[in-house]
Amino acid sequence: MKAKVYITPKAGILDPQGLTIERSLPALGFEGVTNVRVGKYIELDLPDGDAAGEAVDKMCHKLLANPIIEDFEFELVPE
Amino acid sequence: MKAKVYITPKAGILDPQGLTIERSLPALGFEGVTNVRVGKYIELDLPDGDAAGEAVDKMCHKLLANPIIEDFEFELVPE
Amino acid sequence: MSGDLDQKTAYELLGLKQKEYDGICEAMGREPNYTELAVFSLMWSEHCGYKHSRPLLKNLPTEGEGILQGPGENAGIIDIGGGQAIAMKIESHNHPSAIEPFQGAATGIGGIVRDIFAMGARPIANLDPLHFGSLEKARQKFLLEGVVEGIASYGNCMGIPTIAGEIHFEDAYEGNCLINVMCVGIVDQDKILRARAEGPGNLVVLMGSTTGRDGIGGASILASAEFDETAQEKRPTVQVGDPFTEKKLLEACLELRDKGLLVALQDLGAAGLSSSSSEMASKGEVGIDMDISKVPLREQGMEPFEIMISESQERMLAVIKPELEAEVLAICDKWDLDANVIGKVTDTRRLRVFLGEKMVADMPVDALVDEAPTYVVPAVRPAHEVDEPLAEDHYQPPSDLNETLTTLLRSPNICDKSWVYRQYDHMVQTNNALWPGAEAAVLRIKGRKTGVALTTDGNGRRCYLDPRRGARAAVAEAARNLSCAGAKPLAITNCLNFGNPEKGEIYYQFQEAVEGMAEACKAFQTPVTGGNVSFYNESFGQAIYPNPVVGMMGLAEDVTMIGTPGFKDEGDAVLLLGNARPAVDGSEYQSHILGDVAGRIPDVDLEMEKKLQLLVREAILEGLVKSAHDVSDGGLACCLAESAIDGGKGAVIELTSDQRPDLLLFGEAPGLIVVTVEEKYLEHFAQLALDLPTQVIGRVEGERLLIRASGADQIDLPVAQAAKAWGAALETLITG
Amino acid sequence: MAAFSQTEVKPVRFGVVVFPGSNCDADSYDAVRSFTGADARYFWHKDTGLTGLDCVILPGGFSYGDYLRCGAIARFSPIMAAVKNFADEGGLVIGICNGFQILLEAGMLPGAMHQNEGLKFVCKLVNLRVENNETPFTTGYERGQVIKIPIAHREGNYFIDEAGLAEIEANGQVIVRYCDESGETTAEANPNGSLGNIAGVCNKERNVFGLMPHPERVCDEIVGGTGGRGVFESIISGVAAEAAGASIAAEAAGEMKDILGNIGNERPR
Ligand SMILES: Nc1ncnc2c1ncn2[C@@H]1O[C@H](COP(=O)(O)OP(=O)(O)O)[C@@H](O)[C@H]1O
Numbered sequence A, B: 001m002k003a004k005v006y007i008t009p010k011a012g013i014l015d016p017q018g019l020t021i022e023r024s025l026p027a028l029g030f031e032g033v034t035n036v037r038v039g040k041y042i043e044l045d046l047p048d049g050d051a052a053g054e055a056v057d058k059m060c061h062k063l064l065a066n067p068i069i070e071d072f073e074f075e076l077v078p079e
Numbered sequence C: 001m002s003g004d005l006d007q008k009t010a011y012e013l014l015g016l017k018q019k020e021y022d023g024i025c026e027a028m029g030r031e032p033n034y035t036e037l038a039v040f041s042l043m044w045s046e047h048c049g050y051k052h053s054r055p056l057l058k059n060l061p062t063e064g065e066g067i068l069q070g071p072g073e074n075a076g077i078i079d080i081g082g083g084q085a086i087a088m089k090i091e092s093h094n095h096p097s098a099i100e101p102f103q104g105a106a107t108g109i110g111g112i113v114r115d116i117f118a119m120g121a122r123p124i125a126n127l128d129p130l131h132f133g134s135l136e137k138a139r140q141k142f143l144l145e146g147v148v149e150g151i152a153s154y155g156n157c158m159g160i161p162t163i164a165g166e167i168h169f170e171d172a173y174e175g176n177c178l179i180n181v182m183c184v185g186i187v188d189q190d191k192i193l194r195a196r197a198e199g200p201g202n203l204v205v206l207m208g209s210t211t212g213r214d215g216i217g218g219a220s221i222l223a224s225a226e227f228d229e230t231a232q233e234k235r236p237t238v239q240v241g242d243p244f245t246e247k248k249l250l251e252a253c254l255e256l257r258d259k260g261l262l263v264a265l266q267d268l269g270a271a272g273l274s275s276s277s278s279e280m281a282s283k284g285e286v287g288i289d290m291d292i293s294k295v296p297l298r299e300q301g302m303e304p305f306e307i308m309i310s311e312s313q314e315r316m317l318a319v320i321k322p323e324l325e326a327e328v329l330a331i332c333d334k335w336d337l338d339a340n341v342i343g344k345v346t347d348t349r350r351l352r353v354f355l356g357e358k359m360v361a362d363m364p365v366d367a368l369v370d371e372a373p374t375y376v377v378p379a380v381r382p383a384h385e386v387d388e389p390l391a392e393d394h395y396q397p398p399s400d401l402n403e404t405l406t407t408l409l410r411s412p413n414i415c416d417k418s419w420v421y422r423q424y425d426h427m428v429q430t431n432n433a434l435w436p437g438a439e440a441a442v443l444r445i446k447g448r449k450t451g452v453a454l455t456t457d458g459n460g461r462r463c464y465l466d467p468r469r470g471a472r473a474a475v476a477e478a479a480r481n482l483s484c485a486g487a488k489p490l491a492i493t494n495c496l497n498f499g500n501p502e503k504g505e506i507y508y509q510f511q512e513a514v515e516g517m518a519e520a521c522k523a524f525q526t527p528v529t530g531g532n533v534s535f536y537n538e539s540f541g542q543a544i545y546p547n548p549v550v551g552m553m554g555l556a557e558d559v560t561m562i563g564t565p566g567f568k569d570e571g572d573a574v575l576l577l578g579n580a581r582p583a584v585d586g587s588e589y590q591s592h593i594l595g596d597v598a599g600r601i602p603d604v605d606l607e608m609e610k611k612l613q614l615l616v617r618e619a620i621l622e623g624l625v626k627s628a629h630d631v632s633d634g635g636l637a638c639c640l641a642e643s644a645i646d647g648g649k650g651a652v653i654e655l656t657s658d659q660r661p662d663l664l665l666f667g668e669a670p671g672l673i674v675v676t677v678e679e680k681y682l683e684h685f686a687q688l689a690l691d692l693p694t695q696v697i698g699r700v701e702g703e704r705l706l707i708r709a710s711g712a713d714q715i716d717l718p719v720a721q722a723a724k725a726w727g728a729a730l731e732t733l734i735t736g
Numbered sequence D: 001m002a003a004f005s006q007t008e009v010k011p012v013r014f015g016v017v018v019f020p021g022s023n024c025d026a027d028s029y030d031a032v033r034s035f036t037g038a039d040a041r042y043f044w045h046k047d048t049g050l051t052g053l054d055c056v057i058l059p060g061g062f063s064y065g066d067y068l069r070c071g072a073i074a075r076f077s078p079i080m081a082a083v084k085n086f087a088d089e090g091g092l093v094i095g096i097c098n099g100f101q102i103l104l105e106a107g108m109l110p111g112a113m114h115q116n117e118g119l120k121f122v123c124k125l126v127n128l129r130v131e132n133n134e135t136p137f138t139t140g141y142e143r144g145q146v147i148k149i150p151i152a153h154r155e156g157n158y159f160i161d162e163a164g165l166a167e168i169e170a171n172g173q174v175i176v177r178y179c180d181e182s183g184e185t186t187a188e189a190n191p192n193g194s195l196g197n198i199a200g201v202c203n204k205e206r207n208v209f210g211l212m213p214h215p216e217r218v219c220d221e222i223v224g225g226t227g228g229r230g231v232f233e234s235i236i237s238g239v240a241a242e243a244a245g246a247s248i249a250a251e252a253a254g255e256m257k258d259i260l261g262n263i264g265n266e267r268p269r
């Protein structure tokens, strides 16, 4: 099955990339955009099974996200 | 409203990040994970209105994504 | 042949002419199948086949003392004594960078670095001569930012310092930026590798990244066709660089080299497997059989022709002895690299491609590599070229030369470039005896007293006005830069950036530039060790300025005795060496202040130039010279201002000349150098200079730059103010 | 001259770990070996033991391309377990740039890295103020001394949560901060947006040290300065002092071999 993982900067934590995007939007003609947060979106395929969710959760904890500065969520999509 | 933007490497384009993660997973005890693709996940708040969708689409084209090597999708979430 | 495409449509789509197709049929003794046709079309493209340049390139001097390898291999090699040698090569990535600046420039670095370690050399430096349109345009800023980040991301990750280069902005590059990249490596002479496949029965190993549909026809087709609206459709051919894989590839190849496990090594560049395998076979006068079902693929359902011409990055082809297979594969495995035996060397002199058991292509190697047709186009001198320089009263002089100087210091062509090189890791490998910003880069060689000096120079504007003189001047300037750093010029590599050579005027520019370069290289005894030709730099019929870019290397005898541009101590005498008469024609003053590009540039006096440079080098080595800086963009005034800014010291200068002050101060001519010498050594310096034209023009003094000419103060500028104008200009232009 | 010839002093032994993508491994190796009384060896990231060492260096570079996050993949390399054991037993570990990022990801040092505030790679000489000279890595400096060491990174924007910050400040774990020429830790002197201008921190026990600047790049006047020598001198003299008594050690660390004569181009593995 497929897992979709969303990694976001932790609330309240500085996001230099988001900030820069937010600042550059008005010059491109987009007014009023706020709270831009840039995170990661990871897709992967893994073997079907009951343990899949647990495996992805572990992967996120161990490797894909850094819990000091990032939150994560994921969903499993059967194919 | 809030926009959630998902940016992924275009099909067929090399994704060195995904590849490197994929190669490192077995050593961490995760076997059988394939097709790891790393993209971006961007959240932003923008003024409500009919034009919101169009604005986000434009933003993606112009700034958020690199349409030459990336695909993007987005959804609008009223708050 | 694939079903519904008739042969004529096929070869035309692949960019071949009827006559070329006939030539292929003749070489094959039959009509080629689709795979063969695709391979031929790339091997016979301008990019791989040098159709319009080969006859003229023969005029370049390529041999000389210390040249261990001239053109014909992946890079040139120059003896630097002590059993060591330098490998160097320059290449363009103009077209890919115009489409996707970050990845285009990044993969440019990747490609040129592979050329260097294909020779068995460890890369020690990258250089990046860049040319863009005016920064007033948002697109140009986007290109500049992307290109610089691309070079940074790839070079920094590889741990190769980007130590020098240049950046020019001219409207002529608006549709076609020039992204040239040069790599330099060091190798023990007994460990040099070459791309000669030898020994029938030996194995052919493909190492590195998987093969995808990247740049099917990418570099080749892109680099061989003019740019127009259809460029949009070519976008999917953009390739993504993977510097991490390349770093592993580099280390693996050098480990294989150290253990003596390689017969030959070759990178996969333009035309991918097709060119690398056939060129290796051609050099070794052998044949190669390949089974492309053994090529690890990144995408499903790839056709044989796609596998053969894919330009996926970060791949190398090695020839090894069969008994060493296990050992070679183990080293690749250690570096987490895919490596597969995909073929073997034969004595057939044919490139035969199999898909499992089935043969899908069978082509004569010599025809592929050496028999691309060449074209000589009748040269037409462009109408804008003139025989005479402009009269010295052609333009009205500006009223305030102080203002003119400040404006020139702010010119993006003259101002501080640290915004760029701060993004490059220019210190990794810890060899920099001179950091970026100086005349040339100088690297120490660990364990030795000697240093390697490097620079690149190209000036399209001057070449536009006179390509022969411009090319001569580019070589002379590169040599002058090395000499001012205290290093003796030894050899060059070159990147010839031009428009569409099928046009008489472009062909003329190319021919003149190559001949001019040849003349200067002979004079300086700096042979051409290799290079690259980039044609079709045109958009909507408008060509770039013809731009032969010179990458030069030299040796500093003693790396602790090198020249730097900054003024050092109060009271030191400022000397002007050389007697060239500055001219407005083709100068930055003309283009940036007067808004014109016209006239005829002064020619370089090669004999005088050589003597002056020798003088400067000797004086630096003897410790007589405290600073040395050549007069280049912006003329004498900018040269003095730059030395003042760099040293944080002012100067009082008095010039005697019959020339109008603005021309004297801002005009340009090759052959002028400013040095500072301590008062007590002036006599000693004069003895060294003999009858060469040198004059004391002032001394280092105070915190202002004061220049008197024609009996009046022309320039009176606090150094701090000059530094501010010069230092902030680029960043302001980009972010402001 | 030293009262003891070199052969009588046991050299201080450094181990330089090579990860795939490390690129300052050779620079660290060369720098260390330019000090009288020090020797160095490379360790491959798949090695599982670190024996006979006084100090482990995790060098700069782009381990695993810095893909995903800097240091995120390298910290799972087999050798990292050995590095952790080595540190737990009191061995000295210094992480430079990417090495610092690996130590953060591995949880051996507190905090995390963001991208630089300017979102660009920055390579330049910066001024650092030595905040604490009572660590094995900084005894060679004065407290408050301003030293010049280059940085070269894109992700060096140090972050730690409020509680964590209070704790490392209270414990004196902040070792160096970005500052101006006169030692003021101003915003302009902060090249990457690091919290509190923090450029380097150590663990509570003071035997694990990470910093973004590259001391190994400034150990020789010919390549731009000697501001980084103090780090290695501190380590060498400290180790030597423990082994052989303070007087010999100071001498051992103070001298430098002729760098041009001692360093080869090859990189032994
Ligand atoms: N302008 C030039 N001057 C001298 N030699 C050149 C020039 N352009 C190309 N060459 C030589 O022609 C050969 C083929 O070039 P190229 O196809 O660019 O090599 P590669 O595929 O290794 O990049 C090389 O040896 C190169 O040095």
Ligand SMILES: [Mg+2]
Pocket: C074, C114, C115, C118, C267, C269
């Ligand atoms: Mg090559």
